[in-house]
Amino acid sequence: MVIWDRNRGFGYDPFDELRRLSRQMNRLFGSPLSAGIGETFPPLNIWSDNEKAVVTAEVPGIKKEDLDISVENDVLTIKGHREPKQIEDGESFRRHERGYGSFRRAVGLPFSVEPGQVKAEYKDGVLRLELPRHEASKPRRIDVK
Amino acid sequence: MNEEKEIAKGKERSQELQTEAVEPEAAFVPLVDVIEKQDGVEILADMPGVSRENVEASLEEGVLTISGKVSPPTMQGMSLQSGEYETGSFYRSFAVGEGLDTEGIEASMKDGVLRLRIPKSEKYKPKQIEIR
Numbered sequence: 001m002v003i004w005d006r007n008r009g010f011g012y013d014p015f016d017e018l019r020r021l022s023r024q025m026n027r028l029f030g031s032p033l034s035a036g037i038g039e040t041f042p043p044l045n046i047w048s049d050n051e052k053a054v055v056t057a058e059v060p061g062i063k064k065e066d067l068d069i070s071v072e073n074d075v076l077t078i079k080g081h082r083e084p085k086q087i088e089d090g091e092s093f094r095r096h097e098r099g100y101g102s103f104r105r106a107v108g109l110p111f112s113v114e115p116g117q118v119k120a121e122y123k124d125g126v127l128r129l130e131l132p133r134h135e136a137s138k139p140r141r142i143d144v145k
Numbered sequence: 146m147n148e149e150k151e152i153a154k155g156k157e158r159s160q161e162l163q164t165e166a167v168e169p170e171a172a173f174v175p176l177v178d179v180i181e182k183q184d185g186v187e188i189l190a191d192m193p194g195v196s197r198e199n200v201e202a203s204l205e206e207g208v209l210t211i212s213g214k215v216s217p218p219t220m221q222g223m224s225l226q227s228g229e230y231e232t233g234s235f236y237r238s239f240a241v242g243e244g245l246d247t248e249g250i251e252a253s254m255k256d257g258v259l260r261l262r263i264p265k266s267e268k269y270k271p272k273q274i275e276i277r
Contacts, residue, residue, distance in 0.1 A: 043230040047223040056218060058193035058230055060257035085178055085189060095179035098191050110226055125193035125257015128218070 041103045042078065042127070048110045050138070053131045055107075060125030061098075067122065071115045071131065077106045078127070112137040172236035175211070175259075179239075183271055185264040186245060192235045193257040200254050202261060204247050210238040211259060244269035 042057040059067065061082060068079040084100040087093065113131040121128045175190040188211075192200065195213030202211045213235040241247065241263070249264040 040229070044227065045225065045229060046227040047220045048226050049223045053226075054218075054220060054223060058257075060191040060193040061189075062256065085180070087180055091180055091182045093178060094181050094186075095177050097176040098178050098189060099176075107227075122256075124196050125191070 040105075041099065042080075042105065044078075044105070044107060046107070046109070051133055053109050053111070053113065053133070055109075055127075055129040055131065057127040057129075058125065059122075059127050062122075062125075064122050067127065069118075069120055069127075069129065071113055071118055073134075074109045074112045074137075075106055076109055076113075076129070076131070077104065079104045172212075172234045173231075174237050175213075175235045177237065185249075185262055188239075188259075188261040188263075190235075190237070190259040190261075191257065192259055194232055195235060195254070195257060195259070197254045200252075200259055202250070202252050202259070204241065204250065207241050207243070208238050209241045209261075209263075210236070211261070212236045213259070 042059045045056045047054045055076060057078060059080060059082075062080055063083075066081045066083075070077045070079075079102075081102045082100040085098070109131060112134040114134050117132045119130040175192050177191075178187075178189040180187045180189075188209075190211055192211075192213040192215075194215035199214040199216075200211070201213070202209070204210075215232045215234065217232045244266055246264045246266045251262045253260050
């Protein structure tokens with residue numbers, strides 16, 4: 001496959017037709033409904049100890065304001081949207097691997113968390129959430145009298 | 146016509162060690178968009194976790210290489226409950242045609258996405274012929 005070829009300058013360009021087709025294909029598969037982002041986007045890592053859970057997600061190229069994070073008991077939901085790369089006439093994709101569109105993921109945490117004390121940070125395309133464990137869900141030692 | 150010469154193969158990230166890369170750890174292959182424009186080529190590469198200071202792009206003998214380092218997060222005393230991705234270095238290289246002006250490369254990094262713009266050399270830019 002050609003990654004990019006030199007502009008041929010004058011005369012007939014046999015790749016023109018292919019470029020046009022490729023543009024049409026990009027448009028066809030480019031709608032958010034059939035976006036490249038699957039149901040497992042974003043990939044998550046979940047850590048925990050007795051006090052808190054930490055969740056990290058790889059969400060490169062997403063604006064902070066396009067992320068919507070919510071917590072209910074022990075379920076964390078991350079919603080968001082990644083803008084498709086727009087191309088103009090005369091431009092064509094030689095590689096189109098990056099996914100885009102809307103995503104929504106809900107995951108179960110090891111315990112219920114305090115929704116008001118969740119800390120979220122977005123840096124270099126990685127979202128990091130710190131979710132303190134709900135007091136009532138902490139294990140309690142029962143003294144036998 | 147330039148045949149693609151990707152050292153790093155595979156659409157998904159692979160954990161194979163690149164033979165050309167002298168990396169002690171496994172390297173991931175970043176997903177890219179390559180857009181051909183009238184006046185050049187634009188490359189967008191997803192490299193989550195890579196900061197501006199830890200990304201590198203180099204061009205040598207017609208091969209463009211992009212790489213980035215991710216430092217694993219520190220999770221002291223915590224245990225991993227569920228792991229869906231691993232962190233490490235990113236590495237990918239492309240063969241670049243001689244029609245590109247390698248002096249004029251511009252690079253920027255934002256939110257884990259590396260963006261490179263490589264202008265076409267003057268003589269390869271499409272020209273409008275004036276008819277008198």
